[in-house]
Amino acid sequence: MAYSISRTTRHGWMDVSERILPAPLLKKRIIIETLDERGEVIAASEAAEVDKDSFLALLFAKYGPAFILKELHPKLFSEEEFEYAVELIELEYDLIPSHDNIMEIRALFDAHGHNKVKLAQDMACGMSAWGDGYFMVTPKNPYFRKMFTFEEALEFINKRKGLYYAIDKLGNRRYDFIDEPTKKQITYQQNKNGNQVVFLSFADWKLHKV
DSSP states (O other), X not given: OXXXXXXXXXXXXXXXXXGGSOHHHHTOOOEEEEEOTTSOEEEEEEOOHHHHHHHHHHHHHHHTHHHHHHHHOTTSSOHHHHHHHHHHHHHHSXXXXXXXXXXXXXXXXXXXXXXXXXXXXXXXXXXXXXXXXXXXOOTTSTTTXXXXXXXXXXXXXXXXXXXXXEEOTTSOEEEEEESOXXXXXXXXXXXXXXXXXXXXXXXXXXXXXX
8 A cells, every 4th residue: 555754844745755764764673562561571573674664754754853863863962952953954954964964053053052053043933022023123123024044143143242132020022122222222111111121142141231
C-alpha cells in the first residue's frame, strides 16, 4: 500500500523521504520491546531495515531538526540555545539541514552569543503586541512596521550598544524608543502611562532604569 510522510515548513507541506535523511541517522537501529504488567521487558525485536527507515522519517516529520540535533549532535547546543538553534535551522535552510548547515548555526552562537542570536530571531519573527513589525512605535518612526530578516536584525543589533523602551509595572514592553529618549518623552511615559523607561544593555543584557 502506498503512503507518504510530510512535514509543514516555511515552503509549505513537503514530503519526508527516507532517502533524504542524513546517512549517520540511517545507521541507527530501532528495537521494539514488549513489556509485562510490571513494566519489565519480556520480548524484543529489531525493526526491519525498510521499516526502521520509515520510522526515522516519521520521527523527523514530527519533531523536525530537533530530532536530528538530539540524535546526531546531542551536546552541540546548550539548553538555552537549543530552541533558537532549531528555529534558525528551519528559517534559514531547506527541509533537512546538512552537517555544514548545523555547524553554521553553531558558529553564529559562537560569534555573537546566545542573547544576540535570540533577539535577532525574535526581531525576524516580526510581530509585536501592536501587530506587524517587532518594534512598538508610532507611524512617524522609521521602524514602524519594519520587517527584518535574521541577518538584518543581527546587523542592527551589532551596530548598537542597546535599546531604550518603556515597560509597565509587570515588566512588559509597552513602547519602544530604540534610541535614547528625551527627558520630555521619559516624563510623559512615567506620568501619563505609568511606565518606566529602561535601557537594555547589550554589554550585560540587563535592564537599567533611565
